[in-house]
Amino acid sequence: MDILSNLELGFSVALTLQNILYCFIGVLLGTLIGVLPGLGPVATIAMLLPITFGLPPVSALIMLAGIYYGAQYGGSTTAILINLPGESSSVVTALDGYQMARQGRAGAALATAALGSFFAGTVATLLLALFAPPLADLALKFGPPEYFALMVLGLVASVALASGSVMKALAMVVLGILLGLAGQDVYTGIPRFTFDITDIADGIEFVALAMGVFGLGELIRNLEDEHGRTVGVQKVTGLMLTKADFKAIVKPVLRGTVLGSLLGILPGGGAILSSFAAYSIEKKLSKTPQRFGRGAIEGVAAPESANNAGAQTSFIPMLTLGIPSNPVMALMIGALIIQGIVPGPNVVNEKPDLFWGIIASMWIGNLMLVLLNLPLIGIWVRLLTVPYHVLFPLIVGFCCIGVYSVNNNAFDVYAMALFGVFGYVLAKLECEPAPLLLGFIIGPMLEEYLRRAMLISRGDPMVFVTRPLSATLLALAVLALVVVLLPSVRKTRDEAFRE
Amino acid sequence: MTRSSSAVRESLCRADKPYSPGRRLLGRRLALFAAGALAAFAFAGKPAQAQEFPTRAITMVVPFAAGGPTDTVARLIAESMSKSLGQQVVVENVGGAGGTRGAGQVAKATPDGYTVLVHHIGQATSATLYRKLAYNVLTDFTEMGLITDVPMTMIAKKDFAPTSIPELIAYVKENKDKIVYGNAGVGSASHLCGMLFMSALDTQMTTVPYQGTGPAMNDLVGGQIDLMCDQTTNTTGQIKSGKVKAYGVTTPARVKSLPDLPTFDEAGLKGFEVAVWHGMYGPKGVPPEVVAKLNGALKAALQDPKVIARFADLGTEPVALDRATPEVHKAFVASEVAKWKPVIEKAGVFAD
Numbered sequence: 001m002d003i004l005s006n007l008e009l010g011f012s013v014a015l016t017l018q019n020i021l022y023c024f025i026g027v028l029l030g031t032l033i034g035v036l037p038g039l040g041p042v043a044t045i046a047m048l049l050p051i052t053f054g055l056p057p058v059s060a061l062i063m064l065a066g067i068y069y070g071a072q073y074g075g076s077t078t079a080i081l082i083n084l085p086g087e088s089s090s091v092v093t094a095l096d097g098y099q100m101a102r103q104g105r106a107g108a109a110l111a112t113a114a115l116g117s118f119f120a121g122t123v124a125t126l127l128l129a130l131f132a133p134p135l136a137d138l139a140l141k142f143g144p145p146e147y148f149a150l151m152v153l154g155l156v157a158s159v160a161l162a163s164g165s166v167m168k169a170l171a172m173v174v175l176g177i178l179l180g181l182a183g184q185d186v187y188t189g190i191p192r193f194t195f196d197i198t199d200i201a202d203g204i205e206f207v208a209l210a211m212g213v214f215g216l217g218e219l220i221r222n223l224e225d226e227h228g229r230t231v232g233v234q235k236v237t238g239l240m241l242t243k244a245d246f247k248a249i250v251k252p253v254l255r256g257t258v259l260g261s262l263l264g265i266l267p268g269g270g271a272i273l274s275s276f277a278a279y280s281i282e283k284k285l286s287k288t289p290q291r292f293g294r295g296a297i298e299g300v301a302a303p304e305s306a307n308n309a310g311a312q313t314s315f316i317p318m319l320t321l322g323i324p325s326n327p328v329m330a331l332m333i334g335a336l337i338i339q340g341i342v343p344g345p346n347v348v349n350e351k352p353d354l355f356w357g358i359i360a361s362m363w364i365g366n367l368m369l370v371l372l373n374l375p376l377i378g379i380w381v382r383l384l385t386v387p388y389h390v391l392f393p394l395i396v397g398f399c400c401i402g403v404y405s406v407n408n409n410a411f412d413v414y415a416m417a418l419f420g421v422f423g424y425v426l427a428k429l430e431c432e433p434a435p436l437l438l439g440f441i442i443g444p445m446l447e448e449y450l451r452r453a454m455l456i457s458r459g460d461p462m463v464f465v466t467r468p469l470s471a472t473l474l475a476l477a478v479l480a481l482v483v484v485l486l487p488s489v490r491k492t493r494d495e496a497f498r499e
Numbered sequence: 500m501t502r503s504s505s506a507v508r509e510s511l512c513r514a515d516k517p518y519s520p521g522r523r524l525l526g527r528r529l530a531l532f533a534a535g536a537l538a539a540f541a542f543a544g545k546p547a548q549a550q551e552f553p554t555r556a557i558t559m560v561v562p563f564a565a566g567g568p569t570d571t572v573a574r575l576i577a578e579s580m581s582k583s584l585g586q587q588v589v590v591e592n593v594g595g596a597g598g599t600r601g602a603g604q605v606a607k608a609t610p611d612g613y614t615v616l617v618h619h620i621g622q623a624t625s626a627t628l629y630r631k632l633a634y635n636v637l638t639d640f641t642e643m644g645l646i647t648d649v650p651m652t653m654i655a656k657k658d659f660a661p662t663s664i665p666e667l668i669a670y671v672k673e674n675k676d677k678i679v680y681g682n683a684g685v686g687s688a689s690h691l692c693g694m695l696f697m698s699a700l701d702t703q704m705t706t707v708p709y710q711g712t713g714p715a716m717n718d719l720v721g722g723q724i725d726l727m728c729d730q731t732t733n734t735t736g737q738i739k740s741g742k743v744k745a746y747g748v749t750t751p752a753r754v755k756s757l758p759d760l761p762t763f764d765e766a767g768l769k770g771f772e773v774a775v776w777h778g779m780y781g782p783k784g785v786p787p788e789v790v791a792k793l794n795g796a797l798k799a800a801l802q803d804p805k806v807i808a809r810f811a812d813l814g815t816e817p818v819a820l821d822r823a824t825p826e827v828h829k830a831f832v833a834s835e836v837a838k839w840k841p842v843i844e845k846a847g848v849f850a851d
Contacts, residue, residue, distance in 0.1 A: 046565035046592060140721035186708055189685030189850040201596040268715055322736045324713040334566030340812045344736020408593055456679050456706050
């Protein structure tokens with residue numbers, strides 16, 4: 001069979017001593033930068049780019065890829081332990097993961113994240129090996145109308161993220177959209193809400209906003225409470241998962257993997273949606289949705305699987321079409337160009353060792369990550385017992401370094417400080433920051449795709465319903481809206497919150 | 500300014516050959532600097548100034564994200580310059596605001612040669628695109644030499660009707676705004692090429708901006724948009740695989756990596772020429788001997804076989820050495836500012 005010989009080629013490349021070493025360096029670095037708040041794969045890969053000049057192209061790409069998906073693993077660690085999501089994908093993990101940590105179940109949350117990610121990574125890698133070209137074609141069928149419909153669906157589903165008042169959640173979504181609109185208008189070049197500050201000409205930095213309202217806001221809140229100043233963890237019970245835990249996470253992991261694999265292929269923001277969507281689906285399907293936001297293990301399992309599966313499948317457009325789906329992929333394309341390989345659809349045929357070597361290395365890398373991360377859980381959890389007067393300044397310091405590294409811009413550090421205060425105010429008002437961040441991410445994309453679709457259709461709104469894919473997605477959005485607004489459903493929802 | 504701080508420096512650089520040792524100059528130096536300059540004489544026989552720069556790492560600011568075409572050009576140059584200068588040339592990506600944030604940062608940097616900028620055609624067009632620019636493109640920089648002209652290619656979705664440049668021109672004129680032209684955002688090279696094309700044809704297509712070439716290319720390959728003009732760096736792979744249809748290149752001469760592609764000039768659109776030219780800059784007032792040293796390292800990089808080979812992969816080549824001089828570069832920036840001003844003003848698109 002073709003695929004077997006291809007995989008054989010891939011593993012023969014990935015399993016050379018040198019490539020195993022670079023894969024390990026990649027995932028180790030990735031885990032570390034993932035754990036350090038704010039310091040993301042983009043800054044790291046940009047810094048390491050010169051080092052890759054001297055490496056063979058396959059080794060270079062294997063290492064860079066390892067950094068990327070390794071960071072997805074590590075990113076959940078700080079989200080769970082100290083409510084500090086450094087990346088858009090780990091915002092959702094922070095919701096229930098941090099609550100689990102406060103209840104002393106940080107170990108279980110971290111183990112869930114690691115195992116869920118491993119499973120998702122394995123499945124997504126297999127998918128990549130088997131169906132990369134047809135999946136890439138599917139991604140090409142997604143035009144502006146389809147992306148618009150997808151964003152509408154995402155926004156409707158986002159209300160499910162809130163565990164408190166629906167009204168407040170909606171208000172936060174709208175506020176998020178407004179914040180997201182700051183910056184230069186893509187279509188006319190006109191700056192909006194920038195107040196002539198060049199530093200926000202390209203918009204407010206997501207990392208500054210996320211780390212401010214989540215991490216710093218939580219820190220300030222913690223300082224209020226003299227007794228609970230140890231990040232709120234009283235006692236740490238069992239590092240591993242119980243049998244009941246395993247049973248609880250099997251289905252969420254499966255669903256998250258499927259959803260993440262599919263959305264990850266879409267270059268226009270699909271990967272960002274995957275963890276939000278996976279969480280919303282679990283909450284809707286759960287018999288006890290009131291546990292979500294209060295430490296539900298499914299709320300960690302599903303989004304973590306989804307974002308790791310998405311991280312693997314987001315390689316599909318880059319590897320098969322030569323089109324970058326996110327800034328990290330753009331960097332990898334840059335690395336390939338410097339190596340003398342012109343990325344494009346021909347790479348699969350012209351450089352099969354590169355293509356299949358990377359795919360094989362991804363599975364090896366995922367295996368390394370789970371072996372690396374499970375023993376680390378004990379160490380991470382012990383971090384929580386570090387006295388607050390040591391831990392808090394460290395967290396703030398790392399946050400500043402991380403935020404600065406994104407754009408090499410000190411302005412973002414000040415912005416983060418401001419958003420920290422804002423996050424504290426939100427906590428006092430019992431407004432949740434997750435819908436705010438989702439609005440911030442989706443709002444601008446919603447606008448961009450809507451206007452692009454209308455431009456291309458020459459102002460004809462029928463384009464959204466005459467194209468089957470977009471019509472289906474919009475129908476799903478309407479359905480989701482009906483479910484949310486249906487009086488009987490709302491009643492049980494409100495009752496649930498009164499418990 | 501630093502330039503006026505030392506009369507010695509002035510006299511040194513007024514000598515036509517800064518590298519040839521002169522007894523007279525060395526003597527004056529000794530008299531002026533006495534003990535302080537002793538170290539320089541460890542390298543007796545060469546002018547002391549040339550030894551002093553660089554003594555530490557040089558920061559090369561790229562005003563765009565890492566991994567992009569300009570970043571790639573800068574990194575290739577930086578690697579080679581590091582070797583000839585004997586100091587690391589570190590690339591720092593200061594992206595944002597269409598390259599004006601990075602350029603603005605360099606404009607305000609200390610003019611000692613330790614901060615340089617590698618910018619492309621956007622340096623010249625920003626003078627018109629941005630009406631509230633915090634610096635003056637023509638007077639706030641020290642030009643240090645042109646690097647390369649990256650050609651652009653006009654490409655279309657696979658099943659777009661026209662098959663040649665003359666057909667394309669006729670088709671565009673006939674169908675005008677029914678045609679959807681994609682670009683990588685306001686002020687991007689693909690935006691400029693589109694504006695010039697429409698200006699040359701005196702027509703108007705529906706223009707759809709994207710955030711970068713990646714998503715625009717995705718929609719072109721997927722057939723959502725019709726036409727795009729972008730750097731060979733981004734398009735060569737797609738052209739060679741047949742995922743898009745290519746019409747021609749925008750440079751005066753054909754491109755080695757795509758030999759079958761005619762130029763617009765030879766296919767009838769006389770004088771149509773766009774290239775994403777790259778140049779190296781410092782803030783205004785960099786001492787001329789430092790400029791000479793950096794320019795020398797740049798010229799060495801442009802002759803480096805590895806750089807030439809990588810540039811060839813990108814569908815480009817280093818500029819001829821007589822163009823890689825500060826004087827030619829300075830005049831060229833001025834001519835490009837003048838060339839694009841009416842085109843941008845006619846399109847009425849500004850970035851602020």
